[in-house]
Amino acid sequence: MVFYFPFSPFRLFPFSPKIFMSDDLRIGLYICHCGNNIAGVISPEALADAARGLPGVAVCRDHLYSCSEAGQKDIAKDIQQFGLNRLVVAACSPKLHEPTFRRLLAENGVNPYLLEIVNIREHCSWVHAREPAAALVKALELIRMGLAKVREAVPLAERQVPMTRAALVIGGGPAGLRAALDIAHAGIPVTLVERAPVLGGMANRLYKTFPQGQSSVSLINPMMAAATLHPGITVLTDSSVTGVGGHLGNYRVKVTQA
The missing domain is CATH 3.50.50.60 (FAD/NAD(P)-binding domain)
Structure with a gap:
């Protein structure tokens, strides 16, 4: 016997595409201090300096807390001012704040799935606290990978489906x-x-x-x-x-x- 068990956990982020996608990649890269969780081991300023010239990066900044109201306002301002059409945030686990940044993109007219969260807290500063130099190198490599992924990303369309x-x-x-x-x-x-x-x-x-x-x-x-x-x-x-x-x-x- 065969049973069908549909289940839909997707979170919808309604948005109006005010910023139209083009072949011109304009990526915003934001590196979070996460208080002292990241900055206590890795220098966000050094990461930002090393990443500014990477392909597609239009804006690169570091924030004390990128997820904070002030950090969100700064990113929203950059999206409008520089026409950013993709976002990379080097911070904590995507399980924690990925919805926060997806919502931010949607509210500013960018497809919320043109986003990559690079986890440099759990994957770098926390596990390599005694090796700050090596942690910095690894964090930069993770950021390079995040940028490479988001450069190839395509907008995803959301739809609601019936659920039994x-x-x-x-x-x-x-x-x-x-x-x-x-x-x-x-x-x-x-x-x-x-x-x-x-x-x-x-x-x-x-x-x-x-x-x-x-x-x-x-x-x-x-x-x-x-x-x-x-x-x-x-x-x-x-x-x-x-x-x-x-x-x-x-x-x-x-x-x-x-």
Whole structure:
């Protein structure tokens, strides 16, 4: 049997293209001090001096905090003044502030995906704190790579896609049962797949749990009964996932039942 589980986590950044793309690369390069996290090991000023002449760089500056309101205003001003059409920010992890800079680009008429975050904090200053000279060389190389990537970047178009409110939970142990029940209680239909003939997973083999010393049976049996009887949960035992395809927003999962 085959199930479809679409899920779309994309964050949309509406923007109007005030600055039109052309063959003329005008990259803004911004190097963040991150307080003392980066500047305490690597000299942002030295990085900026070394990077100013790299291909495509129209503006290169260093900021105490590029993610701050003041830093954002400076970058927005440069986008308008110099017609920047791509952005490279050498700072912390993209997981932290990539949405911040994408939003900044969108608000200033530049496609938000013409952006590269170069992580010189976790990948340089934090891990090479005792080797500042080598960390500086590595940071410059990472910036070169970020610039090379953004030079080849193309604008991406965003679109909204229909989403089916459904979830697939693989594994009927305590964690899988708890996840299935929580999702079902939120009103989302759940298919729970367990390869064994019964639910419970490894908990079925335990006598007591640590550290409370609670009986495994008293822990798992109520969840097994609740999942089996819940109208929003379809339980498939003796079943295995034998194929996963598709992509974020449109998964295609094949479940084979013995």
